Amino acid sequence: MNHPTHVPILPGLEELWDEAGAIWDRLHERGEFFNFVASDYRAVYQTLAGLQGQAETVLEWGSGLGVVAIMAAQLGFDAYGIEIEPKLIELADGLARRHNAQVEFALGSYVPGDYELDTELVDADFRTSLDDAPAYDSLDMELRDFDVVFVYPWPNERALHQDIMRQCGGPHSLFVTFDVREGLAVERLGNGR
Numbered sequence: 001m002n003h004p005t006h007v008p009i010l011p012g013l014e015e016l017w018d019e020a021g022a023i024w025d026r027l028h029e030r031g032e033f034f035n036f037v038a039s040d041y042r043a044v045y046q047t048l049a050g051l052q053g054q055a056e057t058v059l060e061w062g063s064g065l066g067v068v069a070i071m072a073a074q075l076g077f078d079a080y081g082i083e084i085e086p087k088l089i090e091l092a093d094g095l096a097r098r099h100n101a102q103v104e105f106a107l108g109s110y111v112p113g114d115y116e117l118d119t120e121l122v123d124a125d126f127r128t129s130l131d132d133a134p135a136y137d138s139l140d141m142e143l144r145d146f147d148v149v150f151v152y153p154w155p156n157e158r159a160l161h162q163d164i165m166r167q168c169g170g171p172h173s174l175f176v177t178f179d180v181r182e183g184l185a186v187e188r189l190g191n192g193r
Helices: 013-029 041-050 067-074 086-098 158-168
Strands: 057-061 078-083 103-107 148-151 174-179 183-187
Touching: 013 041, 013 067, 013 086, 041 067, 041 148, 041 174, 041 183, 057 067, 067 078, 067 086, 067 103, 067 148, 078 086, 086 103, 158 174
Parallel strands: 057 078, 057 148, 078 103, 148 174
Antiparallel strands: 174 183
């Protein structure tokens, strides 16, 4: 994959990042969603920009305020986000409207209904719920339909997310993760069964 080392930041993105940061600060002050840590939006933006022309659809798992999905939409991708918290979906919709981004957010789990937990992961402790209703039906899509899937995994959940993509992602799907320890990674893991 060809990734440019630097693509100029689109107008308005700095304001998007600042506004999202202010919203998270307010939520944190109220004791809501206190475990949130933002991705490196600049690095994610550069990665998405490098995928222009190679992909059409981008899905943000656990989209929170939807900043990555909004950036994807502004770069010309068909952008989607899946989030389990109704209040965050509402805030993300508002943020997307204010920044003129066409993003479809869906309420529910990003774990597909046909995913089967790998036996090697059974004893692991995950924050991601494997029991909530998947959101894919409301998008009228399946995980394998997305060209790019982005997630900022909770600590020690990278193996779970990779396993979900291996089982349910499409063979063409790119899996983009941001991890504070490992930085950004782009992998092709899906099998599109």
